[in-house]
Amino acid sequence: MNNQGRIDTAAYHKNHRYILDILKSEVDQNISNILEIGSGSGQHAIKYASAFPNTEIITSDIVPKNLMSIKAWIKYSKLTNLRNPFYLDVNEEDWSLNAPDSLSKNLSLIISINMVHISPIKSAEGLFKGAGNYLGTKGKLILYGPFKRNGAHTAPSNIEFDNWLRSNNPSWGIRDVIQMEKFAKNNGLSLIKDITMPANNLTLIFN
Ligand SMILES: C[S@@+](CC[C@H](N)C(=O)[O-])C[C@H]1O[C@@H](n2cnc3c(N)ncnc32)[C@H](O)[C@@H]1O
Numbered sequence: 001m002n003n004q005g006r007i008d009t010a011a012y013h014k015n016h017r018y019i020l021d022i023l024k025s026e027v028d029q030n031i032s033n034i035l036e037i038g039s040g041s042g043q044h045a046i047k048y049a050s051a052f053p054n055t056e057i058i059t060s061d062i063v064p065k066n067l068m069s070i071k072a073w074i075k076y077s078k079l080t081n082l083r084n085p086f087y088l089d090v091n092e093e094d095w096s097l098n099a100p101d102s103l104s105k106n107l108s109l110i111i112s113i114n115m116v117h118i119s120p121i122k123s124a125e126g127l128f129k130g131a132g133n134y135l136g137t138k139g140k141l142i143l144y145g146p147f148k149r150n151g152a153h154t155a156p157s158n159i160e161f162d163n164w165l166r167s168n169n170p171s172w173g174i175r176d177v178i179q180m181e182k183f184a185k186n187n188g189l190s191l192i193k194d195i196t197m198p199a200n201n202l203t204l205i206f207n
Pocket residue numbers: 009011012037038039040041044061062063066088089090091112113114115118119123
């Protein structure tokens with residue numbers, strides 16, 4: 001733990017460059033807003049805010065310690081295009097319930113990194129449902145993390161990781177891209193890109 005509650009995670013240092021490269025190549029520089037689900041420490045959001053200075057970055061999480069860390073990183077960054085985090089559980093019917101300002105139903109981008117495998121499958125379903133409700137017509141949903149393709153793991157180390165996840169919590173586990181596509185379809189979205197990333201992760205982009 002850093003000063004003033006700023007959490008520093010190894011996963012952030014492992015992934016942030018790749019995620020930022022994808023955002024820079026796949027996302028219009030002047031989009032209005034980005035809603036991050038499960039912002040965790042908040043470190044990724046600071047990077048989005050620097051890379052997209054004309055975009056409002058909206059952060060969220062469900063864990064009080066994370067919400068404090070996100071707030072602390074925002075303060076530390078001195079960036080002005082970040083909104084203070086709010087409690088958002090993707091399983092909530094109304095995502096704007098706890099939002100301090102109203103949450104637009106015309107969001108440009110929703111991003112969630114390493115969330116759907118460390119939560120029950122219903123959270124992935126909730127994420128797609130919310131994305132269907134809150135994204136504008138051109139809006140995109142980006143998921144980043146480990147996924148299976150057609151029932152198969154993309155790397156042996158992901159099998160071990162999946163076993164580890166399930167032994168910690170039987171409702172966790174690496175999800176299949178096909179399952180994500182089903183949830184997407186049920187909510188008026190479809191997979192437009194499936195990008196192989198370093199460290200056995202994928203970036204999935206839905207619109
Ligand atoms: C492995 S952490 C990843 C954090 C951050 N995205 C990152 O990559 O550094 C998973 C995050 O998902 C959040 N999360 C888990 N279940 C959630 C839910 N139902 N709704 C919203 N966020 C959730 C956790 O609180 C945590 O911050």
